[in-house]
Amino acid sequence: MIAITLAELPALPLHTAGKYVAGAYIVLFALVLVYVAIMAIRLSRIERELGELLACAREGELSAGPGELSAGPSERTAAAGGTQPGGLGQDDVAQPESTLA
Secondary structure, three states: OHHHHHHHOOOOOHHHHHHHHHHHHHHHHHHHHHHHHHHHHHHHHHHHHHHHHHHHHHHHHHHOOOOOOOOOHHHHHHHHOOEOOOOOEHHHOOOOOOOOO
16 A cells, blocks of 8 residues: 555655755754754863862862861861761761772
């Protein structure tokens, strides 16, 4: 049934289809270009924010003095009362390692 219907439809002449094909390629190229531009803007914003965070982290290390690191929240809690909220001591809580260097 579908084959009969397709056989009855006239083929689109090539000289009129060319502008539609070119238009489709232009629209597709424009969409890809917009997508790449959006990703570049997002990447530059993330790099800028990461640079600010690294600068803040370095300032925190420098303000503590040579050879000392600034006390984080868990170290301040341990120094004040010896335990973290929930009754765990500083040695009982796993400390995350920094992957930024």
